[in-house]
Amino acid sequence: GENVEQHPSTLSVQEGDSAVIKCTYSDSASNYFPWYKQELGKRPQLIIDIRSNVGEKKDQRIAVTLNKTAKHFSLHITETQPEDSAVYFCAASYTGNQFYFGTGTSLTVIP
């Protein structure tokens, strides 16, 4: 099956700085890569996703990049704000029916 690795496990940034979270996957057949944000005590919420026919996708302060050759994808958050503090999960899917998750990154934005 697919194996998704996520780094770093914890990340602290000053408010206004950028944050980058990286994931690698093992199965070259994977073609869909969502990112979820989970606030304390809440459910994971989809924040952005990318499919294998696209190299980059942006939504306001959030962007995701995908390198299919190297089998890695990254989440970029610019101009971080305290409300960006949460745990972020990456995932990979090749069937659309099974999703494989990274172990999460706890992001703290320091005011």
Next chain:
Amino acid sequence: DAGITQSPRHKVTETGTPVTLRCHQTENHRYMYWYRQDPGHGLRLIHYSYGVKDTDKGEVSDGYSVSRSKTEDFLLTLESATSSQTSVYFCAITSIQGNTDTQYFGPGTRLTVL
């Protein structure tokens, strides 16, 4: 939130007792999933369903069984709960629209096995 609810939201039980968690969805999604979430492990798939009476195992299925007798309900059963099954359990669905598929999560059930 894709019309997903879970019950109960919190449960405390004792080792050796049976426990059933319920996931209910109102939007007729075909695919439903049960995950457990533990610190350092992220979200791990327990079982999933691709239709009524059609289920399959995930990576951490030992000690769990599931049933889906109706499209809207997916039940997770711990036949004899153990302390290692203390966790937060999330139900999820895959919403398929055209050639895109997106996974959404329920609110979670916090289970404590004493």
